[in-house]
Amino acid sequence: MSIAGGEFTRPLAVAPEALALSAVGVYKSFRERESGNRQWRRVDAVSGIDLTVPRGEILGILGPNGSGKSTLIRILATLLMPDRGQVEIFGYDVNRHRLLVRRLINRVSVEASFFKKLTAEENLAYATGLYGVPNREAQTMARAILDRLGLPAKKLRVPLEQLSRGQQQKVAIARALLTSPTLMLLDEPTTGLDPKSRREVQQFVLDVRQGHDATIVICTHDMDEAERLCDRVAIINQGRFEAVGTPEELKARHGATLEAVFFTLIGESTAQTY
């Protein structure tokens, strides 16, 4: 694929047959040290993940706290370099073509990075400016998206620090869609939302896939959400996938409900992790 010219300036074509995501042998470890202790310890956050996600799929990642979900998402989003392994987004290597990949992905996470003193409108204008989306067009789209997510228009014009966490999350979702919806990496997008807002965001995720030709990878602790949204689910434990399949396949193999599947596959280690 040619990357001649400025990486930011041209519309980016992706081959229709390209996999949205291909990850082979991905490892990432961190060093951590208990306070007062001089010894460093290695934490294997992601320990050999292989994954392919075809275009248009919604893939769910379920796993206990500390199992490596956010680390994996951050690697896919080019925010962390893997120690080993190869990741391609629509055929572009995340290390070699970082800027191109950034135009094809967007990450929504609970710790959304915003300028908290600026309004939602200003933050969205800043983000879309980086991606070359005309401001007026972006504003109209943002209003429409946030309207659908149930955020009143007047909330767009107050500093973000004055919005509730769930309201800020909605702005983060709008931002992800405005800039580059091709592969959306959603790290617990509905955590902390009220039941109605959660439903709205879930419906919105389904609509984005349908209407925008988007591929979605979503981490969640909500089993119902995983069943409702995901074509396939990966169960991660201690940095490794224990199983990947459709909810029906996983239930046929490992338990009557997705929650039962989770406990069968995570087993004793869940008690240790929580």
Ligand SMILES: Nc1ncnc2c1ncn2[C@@H]1O[C@H](COP(=O)(O)OP(=O)(O)OP(=O)(O)O)[C@@H](O)[C@H]1O
């Ligand atoms: N920057 C870091 N430095 C050191 N250790 C880290 C760092 N980021 C993550 N870890 C460790 O890597 C492991 C995986 O963390 P990660 O955030 O990926 O888990 P998670 O599955 O997203 O958990 P949660 O469900 O709580 O969000 C944990 O043991 C965590 O302590």
Ligand SMILES: [Mg+2]
């Ligand atoms: Mg996490």
